[in-house]
Amino acid sequence: MTAWLVIVVPIVIMFFALFMERVEARLRHVAVQEDEVEEFLEQARPDEVRALYGHGIGRALELFRLRRRGGRARPRQKRPRP
Secondary structure, three states, X not given: OHHHHHHHHHHHHHHHHHHHHHHHHHHHHHOOOHHHHHHHHHHOOXXXXXXXXXXXXXHHHHHHHHHHHOOOOXXXXXXXXX
């Protein structure tokens, strides 16, 4: 029984490490880079700051990138308040 633990535990740990490396690689591509956030905070316009407050950093950076590329973002319709 002890021999099986000596063999199985390192193998399980190795597979777990390989799995976590793949997860980390995917997150590295999805995550927001620090220099992008710094540039956004230095050059953001009021509508982009509102998007940051209302929708989070993802939508705000999307608007910021569109402006830098010269594209236009779709304006979101405001709902009338009752």
